[in-house]
Amino acid sequence: MLQYILTHQAEFMVLLRQHVILTCSAIGLATSIGIPLAILASRIPFLERPVLLLGNLGQTIPSLVILALCIPFLGIGFAPSLAALFLRAILPILMNTFTGIKNVEHGIIEAARGMGMTENQILWKVQIPLTVPVMIAGLRTAVVQAVSLATLAAFAGGGSLGDLIQQGIMMVDQERLMTGAVSTAALALLADFIIGLLQQWLTPQGLKISA
Amino acid sequence: MIRLENVTKQFGVVKAVDQVNLHITPGEFLVLIGPSGCGKTTTMKMINRLIDPSAGRILIKGKDISAEDPIQLRRQIGYAIQEIGLLPHMTIADNIALVPRLLKWPKKKQRQRVEELLEMVGLDAATFMHKYPRQLSGGQRQRVGVARALAVDPPIMLMDEPFGALDPITREQMQDEFIKLQEQVKKTIVFVTHDMDEALKFADRVAIMNHGKIIQCDSPEMILRRPANKFVRDFVGSDHTLKQLSLIKVKEAMITDIDTLHPDNTIAQAKELFKRGSSNIVVVAKTGEAIGYINREDLNKTPEDRFVSEITVNSISTVASDKTLKDALTVMLKNDAGYIAVSDENRKPVGLITSSRLRQIVSEPRLNSREEQ
Numbered sequence: 001m002l003q004y005i006l007t008h009q010a011e012f013m014v015l016l017r018q019h020v021i022l023t024c025s026a027i028g029l030a031t032s033i034g035i036p037l038a039i040l041a042s043r044i045p046f047l048e049r050p051v052l053l054l055g056n057l058g059q060t061i062p063s064l065v066i067l068a069l070c071i072p073f074l075g076i077g078f079a080p081s082l083a084a085l086f087l088r089a090i091l092p093i094l095m096n097t098f099t100g101i102k103n104v105e106h107g108i109i110e111a112a113r114g115m116g117m118t119e120n121q122i123l124w125k126v127q128i129p130l131t132v133p134v135m136i137a138g139l140r141t142a143v144v145q146a147v148s149l150a151t152l153a154a155f156a157g158g159g160s161l162g163d164l165i166q167q168g169i170m171m172v173d174q175e176r177l178m179t180g181a182v183s184t185a186a187l188a189l190l191a192d193f194i195i196g197l198l199q200q201w202l203t204p205q206g207l208k209i210s211a
Numbered sequence: 212m213i214r215l216e217n218v219t220k221q222f223g224v225v226k227a228v229d230q231v232n233l234h235i236t237p238g239e240f241l242v243l244i245g246p247s248g249c250g251k252t253t254t255m256k257m258i259n260r261l262i263d264p265s266a267g268r269i270l271i272k273g274k275d276i277s278a279e280d281p282i283q284l285r286r287q288i289g290y291a292i293q294e295i296g297l298l299p300h301m302t303i304a305d306n307i308a309l310v311p312r313l314l315k316w317p318k319k320k321q322r323q324r325v326e327e328l329l330e331m332v333g334l335d336a337a338t339f340m341h342k343y344p345r346q347l348s349g350g351q352r353q354r355v356g357v358a359r360a361l362a363v364d365p366p367i368m369l370m371d372e373p374f375g376a377l378d379p380i381t382r383e384q385m386q387d388e389f390i391k392l393q394e395q396v397k398k399t400i401v402f403v404t405h406d407m408d409e410a411l412k413f414a415d416r417v418a419i420m421n422h423g424k425i426i427q428c429d430s431p432e433m434i435l436r437r438p439a440n441k442f443v444r445d446f447v448g449s450d451h452t453l454k455q456l457s458l459i460k461v462k463e464a465m466i467t468d469i470d471t472l473h474p475d476n477t478i479a480q481a482k483e484l485f486k487r488g489s490s491n492i493v494v495v496a497k498t499g500e501a502i503g504y505i506n507r508e509d510l511n512k513t514p515e516d517r518f519v520s521e522i523t524v525n526s527i528s529t530v531a532s533d534k535t536l537k538d539a540l541t542v543m544l545k546n547d548a549g550y551i552a553v554s555d556e557n558r559k560p561v562g563l564i565t566s567s568r569l570r571q572i573v574s575e576p577r578l579n580s581r582e583e584q
Contacts, residue, residue: 107292107293107296108296108297108298108299110261110292110296111290111292111296111297111298112298112309113261113285114256114259114261114285114290114292114296114369115285115286115290115309115310115313115359116282116283116284116285116286116287116310116313117282117309117313118282121313126298129300130298130299130300204300205300205343206298206299206300206301206302206343206344206345207299207300209343209345209346210345
């Protein structure tokens with residue numbers, strides 16, 4: 001496997017880079033749209049039901065199906081792959097943030113309101129800080145899903161470590177197959193580890209203490 | 212201070228609060244009590260506009276609060292609820308300084324106030340300031356909740372079952388401390404509870420509510436002695452006689468004409484006291500503490516040149532004069548004693564409580580005793 005990487009260094013690095021770029025852009029997009037959307041949905045009552053519905057619907061559709069559905073609209077290549085990854089990644093981020101904000105203990109909100117915090121202050125100083133751990137848990141799910149879903153981008157011609165797996169299967173080249181599979185798994189673990197650090201860093205100190 | 216005029220709150224077809232009129236005077240401790248769903252919490256929440264009334268109006272210091280900005284209004288009214296109201300992601304200092312921070316107090320003033328308040332509620336500032344709510348026990352969190360409500364020294368405090376989540380022992384301790392605190396700070400307090408004992412302990416007046424209406428609003432004494440109807444009588448409970456005892460201080464009810472003897476006084480001296488009409492003789496030690504009593508029969512059987520110490524029954528229980536008659540009764544029952552001595556802060560006997568005295572008190576109408584204090 002190491003042998004394969006060394007001999008096909010340039011090719012491997014291209015695929016790895018594509019994989020990482022695909023995942024990161026999908027996550028970046030999903031986070032920057034998902035979190036504001038969740039906050040908005042938590043404050044505007046009529047958005048609540050559609051968001052929950054979309055969330056539940058989205059989670060039940062298999063990833064490959066999402067990818068397949070993107071191809072007729074976006075052709076093949078980077079765009080449909082990114083779209084599919086984005087759609088998959090936004091759900092856990094959106095849902096976790098939304099339910100996190102909604103589930104902040106009522107007594108806490110009521111106390112904050114009773115002391116004279118404005119609705120905006122309650123959102124930014126109470127609800128969001130208390131939601132951070134749940135929010136990051138959503139991000140973690142999203143990242144791990146995106147890393148593995150990126151391998152399927154090979155089917156859409158998106159280019160990723162999935163190419164190695166696909167080629168490995170078709171050419172019955174075990175070396176190539178293993179390289180693709182193991183490096184994707186390693187990437188997923190690494191991403192998970194990084195998010196874990198982020199979680200430690202972003203979670204308010206007072207919430208780390210178990211009650 | 213706070214005046215509710217024909218206040219009604221309707222949720223759909225249900226009248227949660229129905230034509231309530233209340234006038235709360237400055238420094239008064241008013242307790243709203245009733246079964247769940249009686250409208251007590253809704254009534255309270257209308258005072259800081261967490262809920263707006265459907266009809267009627269509420270005045271604070273003569274001003275109709277519906278015309279005021281609810282955010283500004285709430286910042287001027289202390290608000291304490293069960294301990295879950297603390298923000299778990301903020302330190303104790305940040306929790307207490309929440310309103311001062313909203314009002315943009317200078318940092319230094321905030322810090323001073325936090326230290327002052329922590330001391331006031333009996334928590335060491337240096338130890339607790341930087342801790343988080345989850346590191347504290349229920350009782351400690353509750354103290355912080357009270358400190359937070361007092362942060363900007365608001366003249367009015369609203370308290371919604373603040374001690375409800377505590378275990379009975381901690382609750383009682385917190386209640387006692389809170390009474391002392393209130394004596395210091397003298398706030399106008401509206402306090403919601405469903406615990407009658409708590410209400411009687413704190414209240415200047417108790418407003419008993421049912422189905423959104425105030426059934427009776429009166430002093431604890433009146434509620435116990437003159438319940439307005441069957442509902443109040445049932446709500447107060449069948450042990451109202453005992454509850455009455457908890458309203459009366461030992462020093463208000465004790466027999467004060469007592470005489471004292473030392474163990475080395477002679478029997479002749481004791482007899483002399485009895486001849487002069489003294490009926491309550493306590494034997495005290497040199498240090499002044501009550502150590503026993505003497506029986507008249509023993510006195511008559513003993514030669515006059517002997518000493519009091521020989522006939523002293525060395526078992527007398529004492530109760531402090533600032534305790535309640537309920538405490539006195541507890542001491543009497545525990546020690547199977549017909550009477551007990553009352554001691555002042557220097558442990559000197561100042562009076563007696565006897566079982567017949569207790570019987571007399573629960574049966575005599577002492578309606579105005581609260582006002583006389």
